[in-house]
Amino acid sequence: MNTSTDVFFLPAGDEQRLCLFHAPAPASAERPRGRVLYLHPFAEEMNKSRRMAALACRALADAGFAVLQMDLRGCGDSSADFGDASWADWQADVRLGLDWLDTRAPGVPQWLWGLRAGCLLASADWGRPLNYLFWQPMTNGKLALQQFLRLKLAAEMASGASKGLMEQMKAELAAGRPVEIAGYRLGAPLALGLEAAKLAPAGAAGRVEWLELSTREDAVLTPVSEQAIKAWQDAGWSVRVQIVQGPGFWATSEIELAPALIARSVEALA
Structure with a gap:
């Protein structure tokens, strides 16, 4: 090179x-x-x-x-x-x-x-x-966001804490609050922008x-x-x-x- x-x-x-x-x-x-x-x-x-x-x-x-x-x-x-x-x-x-x-x-x-x-x-x-x-x-950004949110679902599944978690995370983001996923703090402005893309x-x-x-x-x-x-x-x-x-x-x-x-x-x- x-x-x-x-x-x-x-x-x-x-x-x-x-x-x-x-x-x-x-x-x-x-x-x-x-x-x-x-x-x-x-x-x-x-x-x-x-x-x-x-x-x-x-x-x-x-x-x-x-x-x-x-x-x-x-x-x-x-x-x-x-x-x-x-x-x-x-x-x-x-x-x-x-x-x-x-x-x-x-x-x-x-x-x-x-x-x-x-x-x-x-x-x-x-x-x-x-x-x-x-x-x-x-x-589709909506699908991309769902795939990322599912990382937390997979991590919580073994403990049985995954029930209703997807809806809870979406509600937090819709309210303008961040969520923690796979070591990343995902803020609402990024999540909602990705979802709309x-x-x-x-x-x-x-x-x-x-x-x-x-x-x-x-x-x-x-x-x-x-x-x-x-x-x-x-x-x-x-x-x-x-x-x-x-x-x-x-x-x-x-x-x-x-x-x-x-x-x-x-x-x-x-």
């Missing part, structure tokens, strides 16, 4: 966001093939995915892309606690990252690359032409590279994915779908990799 990585804190008002900028290979330094902002998944899935994200960032940089990773507010080494973050904060971070990339690689195609719930955050009208790289996209087309139509993983050779898209893809196509977006062999690395007990997903992503963008 001939690329370099710059680790820095990007000012965000009175706070800061940890960023890693993967500069494009020297041959593309003056005119990158594109600029890419990576949006990580939710909570512990972010930590499980760090290795895969880092490898993919370097591969894209080797291919001539300028790539920015950012820990969103309350995540990783960025300012604030997870429980203090809101969905609006994360949307502001996306704009911050896009604006920063404007200064480093102006005039080239811009991509938002999301993993899992990061795709929900990515899909909005950002007031500029954008393309999307979706890794295992979640199409949908993977829906917005803004000027561009390209979507939709990649899903499966360990089965005969895997097919779920009806939910097919319905979401059709909505993007009906809105004029060019959507290319690939199912790639590999493990669900964001949820495995040990850190796992899906090299084919990285290779297909580089090919898709290049």
